[in-house]
Amino acid sequence: MKTLLEENHDLPLVRVQVALATGAADEPEDRDGLTNFATELLARGAAGKTRAQLDAAFDALGAGLEIVTDLDGAYFELTVLKSKLDAALALLGGVLARPDFPPDEADKLKREIKAQLDEMRDDDGSLARRFFQRAMFGAHPYGRTVVGTERSLDALTLDEARAWHARAVRRGNLLIGFAGDLDQREADAAVQRHFAAIPDGGAPAVHYPPPPPVRGSRLTIVDKPDRTQSQILFGQPAPAWGEPDFWPLHVAVTAFGGTFTARLMNEVRSKRGLSYGASARIGRGRGRKALVAHVFPSLEQTAETLDLVLGLWRDWVEGGITAEELAFAQGYLASSFAFNLATPEDRLELRAAVEIAGLDGNYAAEYPERVRAVTLDDTRRVMRQHLSPRELEICIVSTAAELRPLLEAAQLTEGHRVEVVPFDSF
Secondary structure (H helix, E strand, O other): OEEEEEEOOOOOEEEEEEEEOOOHHHOOOOOOOHHHHHHHHHOOEEOOEEHHHHHHHHHHOOOOOEEEEOOOOEEEEEEEEHHHHHHHHHHHHHHHHOEOOOHHHHHHHHHHHHHHHHHHHHOHHHHHHHHHHHHHHOOOHHHOOOOOOHHHHHHOOHHHHHHHHHHHOOOEOEEEEEEEOOOHHHHHHHHHHHHOOOOOOEOOOOOOOOOOOOOOEEEEEEEOOOOOEOEEEEEEEOOOOOOOOHHHHHHHHHHHHOOOOOHHHHHHHHOOOOOOOEEEEEOOOOOOOEEEEEEOOEHHHHHHHHHHHHHHHHHHHHHOOOHHHHHHHHHHHHHHHHHHHOOHHHHHHHHHHHHHHOOOOOHHHHHHHHHHOOOHHHHHHHHHHHOOOOOOEEEEEEOHHHHHHHHHHOOOOOOEEEEEEEOOOO
């Protein structure tokens, strides 16, 4: 098991993060939500303690256990007084090494996750991200949903959760991190005391294929009744985090939509007031994710906003960024990166993400230099290679009966494959 440590002795507190390099993208087909289901179930009965007993034991230590799953990994996190660290790690070690998989808790958990799905359907931003991801990646592992669907949840079994645990919770697949009032000797000793029962074994082999290429432009309208605002996401597949082409595109995207004064924000909000926010970013993880831009105008102004942002995207891709935009983006990124390292917890979180993604351990130290080394020619080369205004994935959450006539009147459906899908169709 690999151990990460960020020492800080200002306060007698320790942040613990146990990361598994197995996420929702590693699940078998038609088993969406398995990782989230299995990890949550680990803490609902383990080492002979019921869920209520585990919750009470963590509460007594002032150390609530948080479990987070994403496409690339699963994370068990808690913060505790140093004097209570051994007791908290003993509980966490039991959760990871000796789960009981109680059937009644499994049924209850499924009901709770289905309630989360209802909450997602109520949140238009979450809906837009889910449908954009599904449209962009399709059957690719990154097209899956972390929490699952009602159908996939109904199909999950305790045996599958046990098999997931046997496959994923192995020493070679664990990254145990500490931030706070601990030194290396204490950290190593704590790992040996409390995680020795985890079996040997390496990380499951992971290979993500490239995402499917976008063929032409597709406009997906996620039809939700009674909307007064539209959520618009649009973008294309991007280089993977840390690849050579990532760095020039990272700088170029920052110039386009990564700051409050970037081109996208300036044109959409500052000049026209069409959307409170306007942003663009590149997803980060083990494989190639998406470059995605986001705006959220009123329904009445959606056609005007879409026409504007697609034109801005076209001008940006075909014309590139200016020397002034390059210099500003480089200075902003190199200077603001320090805020990602401001606390021991921040540094631990970044180091864990870098490890899970398989990047060089010098990522943080080299970041400012890599950003400043980007040239104007570099940005134009990668934008020509990876981006096209004619091959966009566009997703809008709105009310189709009201929005579509507006888009058609503005001739914004021409040149796009238009699909209308119900908002609750996942």
